[in-house]
Amino acid sequence: xxxxxxxxxxxxxxxxxxxxxxxxxxxxxxxxxxxxxxxxxxxxxxxxxxxxxxxxxxxxxxxxxxxxxxxxxxxxxxxxxx
Numbered sequence: 139x140x141x142x143x144x145x146x147x148x149x150x151x152x153x154x155x156x157x158x159x160x161x162x163x164x165x166x167x168x169x170x171x172x173x174x175x176x177x178x179x180x181x182x183x184x185x186x187x188x189x190x191x192x193x194x195x196x197x198x199x200x201x202x203x204x205x206x207x208x209x210x211x212x213x214x215x216x217x218x219x220x
Contacts, residue, residue, distance in 0.1 A: 151183025
């Protein structure tokens with residue numbers, strides 16, 4: 139997570155990176171013990187991040203660490219008003 143945070147925050151168009159343990163107070167995501175949120179200024183900034191070779195290398199490392207590989211990761215692309 140530290141490397142992903144440093145990389146993300148080095149890119150133009152990234153507003154923030156936060157990560158932490160999944161507390162799962164409502165008992166609806168028991169299979170996931172942690173997560174992270176990256177906020178972008180635009181879809182173009184997200185595309186730059188997603189297509190960057192460093193992101194792809196770090197993503198592969200993350201997939202190698204989680205149970206189920208890439209299938210063990212959930213991604214939400216939320217468009218918000220704030």
